[in-house]
Amino acid sequence: MARRLTCPYCYETFTGREISFRCNSRLSRTQKRCVRRRDDVLSDRMGQRGEVGPAFVADGRRATAQCPDCDGETTFRICPVCHSTLPAQFGMLENRMIAMVGSKATGKTVYTTVLLHEMMNRGGSAFGAALVGADDATLQRFNSDYQEHLYREGQLFAGTRPAVTNDNRVDPLVFRFGLRRPGLFRDRPQHTVLSFFDTAGEDFTSRESMELNTRYLMGADGIVLLLDPLQMAGARPLARPGTALPGTAGVDSPYNLVSKVTNLLLTRAGRGRAVRRSGSSRIDTPVAVVFTKLDAFWHMLDKGSPLRAHPPSGDRFDEEDSLSVHEEVRTLLKDWDGVPIDRLLENTYSRYRYFGISALGHTPTEDARVARTGIQPYRVTDPLLWLLSGYGAVPRTGRR
Numbered sequence: 001m002a003r004r005l006t007c008p009y010c011y012e013t014f015t016g017r018e019i020s021f022r023c024n025s026r027l028s029r030t031q032k033r034c035v036r037r038r039d040d041v042l043s044d045r046m047g048q049r050g051e052v053g054p055a056f057v058a059d060g061r062r063a064t065a066q067c068p069d070c071d072g073e074t075t076f077r078i079c080p081v082c083h084s085t086l087p088a089q090f091g092m093l094e095n096r097m098i099a100m101v102g103s104k105a106t107g108k109t110v111y112t113t114v115l116l117h118e119m120m121n122r123g124g125s126a127f128g129a130a131l132v133g134a135d136d137a138t139l140q141r142f143n144s145d146y147q148e149h150l151y152r153e154g155q156l157f158a159g160t161r162p163a164v165t166n167d168n169r170v171d172p173l174v175f176r177f178g179l180r181r182p183g184l185f186r187d188r189p190q191h192t193v194l195s196f197f198d199t200a201g202e203d204f205t206s207r208e209s210m211e212l213n214t215r216y217l218m219g220a221d222g223i224v225l226l227l228d229p230l231q232m233a234g235a236r237p238l239a240r241p242g243t244a245l246p247g248t249a250g251v252d253s254p255y256n257l258v259s260k261v262t263n264l265l266l267t268r269a270g271r272g273r274a275v276r277r278s279g280s281s282r283i284d285t286p287v288a289v290v291f292t293k294l295d296a297f298w299h300m301l302d303k304g305s306p307l308r309a310h311p312p313s314g315d316r317f318d319e320e321d322s323l324s325v326h327e328e329v330r331t332l333l334k335d336w337d338g339v340p341i342d343r344l345l346e347n348t349y350s351r352y353r354y355f356g357i358s359a360l361g362h363t364p365t366e367d368a369r370v371a372r373t374g375i376q377p378y379r380v381t382d383p384l385l386w387l388l389s390g391y392g393a394v395p396r397t398g399r400r
């Protein structure tokens with residue numbers, strides 16, 4: 001059976017042959033030119049209403065195809081389901097979908113922004129990594145809606161729009177990740193396509209958006225599960241005085257969220273791309289379980305805690321450091337009434353790892369702005385580097 005590919009924009013799957021094309025609507029060799037018009041599929045599925053060349057079917061395993069209307073040759077390959085233009089070399093590159101989930105106000109949007117900003121700047125360059133937007137829409141949207149808002153204007157975000165109020169859509173940010181060190185993995189592709197979905201917390205409480213979430217979680221090669229200790233009964237009273245506390249009414253507790261995600265992953269087996277489960281019927285999708293807003297808890301950690309230190313610098317993912325963070329978080333879960341979370345993960349997942357991060361490094365001001373000291377991210381790239389090292393896309397060091 002042909003390998004199934006997953007569209008980084010809509011998460012539907014198809015084979016390489018099924019990839020379609022879009023005419024570039026330039027004057028062709030035979031002096032014909034296709035008219036640009038709105039593409040109804042692109043408009044319905046992705047909300048993109050601009051005028052584009054016509055879509056047509058040809059053998060998508062090839063890099064180019066000839067338009068049946070104007071005879072012009074085109075290199076635009078598009079998803080057969082949503083008609084989004086696929087990243088260059090799609091199907092030939094590693095393609096990794098990273099799903100990001102968390103209850104309302106856990107810090108998903110802030111984290112996504114700071115993580116990608118770091119990967120594109122400091123954090124990434126220390127690693128010899130390059131992360132670039134895979135398409136114009138991602139670049140534009142990441143700059144204006146995310147990066148400028150937080151970094152230039154210093155403003156936090158309003159709650160992310162739930163998919164149900166957005167034509168049942170979540171618009172992912174799609175990036176190409178690569179290492180600027182050719183030869184390091186001579187036998188591996190140089191780039192990985194990464195697709196990030198920043199969902200709204202409500203997406204996990206409404207029934208309507210469950211189908212979307214199912215597709216998106218099932219298609220994921222890695223899950224970043226954000227949990228907010230400030231939403232945990234045992235941790236909330238321990239937060240540093242002055243910390244902005246999130247509301248809890250109508251919000252899934254971290255334990256409930258982990259249960260919902262787990263149930264989705266378990267029940268979906270058998271439909272479409274089956275859940276990768278090992279013999280012991282554990283879920284094989286790697287899950288980075290990330291506790292956010294750690295700045296609210298630094299005051300109560302021991303001086304020697306790995307969660308007060310920065311990860312060792314270097315150009316490899318440090319497995320040993322990561323494992324000591326993992327154990328430290330597990331210990332903290334005891335104080336935070338989080339032992340049921342640990343038990344659930346331990347019993348159901350074959351690959352999960354705990355992380356502790358702070359995207360901002362401070363609690364925001366009372367009027368929802370970044371503190372005057374600026375954004376001081378803490379350990380934000382650890383979860384992504386762990387996932388990437390699991391795919392062999394970045395090297396790792398230390399204990400296995």
Ligand SMILES: Nc1nc2c(ncn2[C@@H]2O[C@H](COP(=O)(O)OP(=O)(O)OP(=O)(O)O)[C@@H](O)[C@H]2O)c(=O)[nH]1
Pocket residue numbers: 102103104105106107108109110111156157158159160161199200201202243244292293294295296357358359360361362363364368
């Ligand atoms: N102390 C602290 N607070 C944070 C941090 N990151 C986010 N917050 C707080 O959490 C709030 C929510 O952050 P968002 O990123 O918008 O949360 P979200 O998960 O995207 O929320 P929804 O889109 O509504 O699901 C922010 O407005 C901040 O008050 C952090 O690193 N430290």
Ligand SMILES: [Mg+2]
Pocket residue numbers: 108109110157158159160198199200201
């Ligand atoms: Mg959000």
Ligand SMILES: [Zn+2]
Pocket residue numbers: 023024025033034067068069070071072
């Ligand atoms: Zn044409």
Ligand SMILES: [Zn+2]
Pocket residue numbers: 007008009010011012079080081082083084
């Ligand atoms: Zn698609």
